Amino acid sequence: MSKIDSLRKHYHQEIIQKIIRFGSHPEKGKYPSFADGSSKNSIAIAWKLIEKINRGGLTFVEDQSITAQTAGGRFEEITRNFLQQSLDLLTHLKVGDWQYYTSFPISRFDQYEHLAALEKLSRENPQIAATLGGDYIIKPDIVVVKRPFLPEDINRSQEIIAENERIAQFSPFIFRPTTPGKLILHASISCKWTLRSDRGQNARTEALNLIRNRKGSVPKIVAVTGEPLPMRIASLALGTGDLDCVYHFALPELQEAIDDLISTGESGLEDQKEMLNTLIEGRRLRDISDLPFDLLI
Known part of the structure; x- marks a missing residue:
């Protein structure tokens, strides 16, 4: 078993133990908590999916219900841990020091630090707030962060830059004593344990916020469900x-x-299969094991 496959199995074990619980429907009976209790197809797929990921025969926690908010928070933490552990295996392919956080405000990053001043101005002036709108400073579920390089690291093998030269003064890639603590947002990851009604649309809204309000490069913007x-x-x-x-x-x-x-x-699943194939073949849906490698691109 490969290292990534092992981490993926542990990822599923964590989800089984910490997130998946069981609900009950008066007509359909018991069903997994990530299924829609009003949908026969959702319940059927969820049961079969549990069978597939639980080949090790783990015991589910059945006597302790958790809220949707708790399930979502745990999904974020478990997914972050999987990504960090996977990317730690790929340090020979990474550039720089990467770190991983949950619920981290984007105003802490080089591309979005200007939003803190804009939000402060909007709070102080209702007319400006009405004109520009609000919700500038979002907190993505998971962020992958890059730290800038120290000049001595850049010059490790030869002098590439010098402090007394007026070149390469503004790139966030280089740590400057005059602007300490700047971080680079490499990736924003939205976690949606389930997708009911319009839950997924706020992920799109956050993505557009990140694209439109940046000063600098666009981070990678993905979702996990x-x-x-x-x-x-x-x-x-x-x-x-x-x-x-x-x-x-x-x-x-x-x-x-x-x-x-x-x-x-089982009836009514042909359309579901066709859509799944469309998403995969259209390069819009991938497995969680693809994500660590895609983050390296």
């Missing part, structure tokens, strides 16, 4: 211009689950 229904994943994944891509916590298992259900005569 555990939603079992491909049609609902499509509400977030279809289209281009905002999110780079959407990642599923168990994409191969989702494909297997839907194929198994169709082969046993």
Whole structure:
């Protein structure tokens, strides 16, 4: 078993133990908490998906319900840990010092530090606030951060830059004593354990905020979900211009689950399979194991 495969299995084990609980429907009976209790297809896929990811036979926690907010927070933490551990294996392919945080305000980053002053101005002047709108300083669920390089690190093998020269003074890649603490936002990752109604749309709104309000390079902007229904994943994944891509916590298992259900005569899933294939072939949906490597691009 490869290192990434091992980390992915541990990722699923954490989700099974810390997030997945069970609800009950008067007609449909017991169902996994990440399924929509009012949707027969959602329940069927969720049960089959659990079967696929729990081949190790872990025991589920059934006597302790958790809120949707708690489930979402745990999904963020577990996903962040998976990404950090995976990327720690890839240090020979990374450039610089990378760090990983949850709920980190974008005004802390070089590309968005100007938003702090803009928000302060809006708070102090209602007319400006009404003209410009608000919600400048978002807090992405997970951020991947790059620290700038010290001049001595850049000059390790030969003198590439010198302090007394008036060149390369403004690049955030280089640490400057006059502007200490500047960080570079490399990636913004939105975590949506499930996708109900318009939950996925705020991920698009955040993405557009990051694109339009930057001063500098656009960070990688992606979303991670555990939603079992491909049609609902499509509400977030279809289209281009905002999110780079959407990642599923168990994409191969989702494909297997839907194929198994169709082969046993489960009705109403052909459209779900077709949409799943469309998203994959259209390069809009990938597995969580793809994300660490995509972040290196």
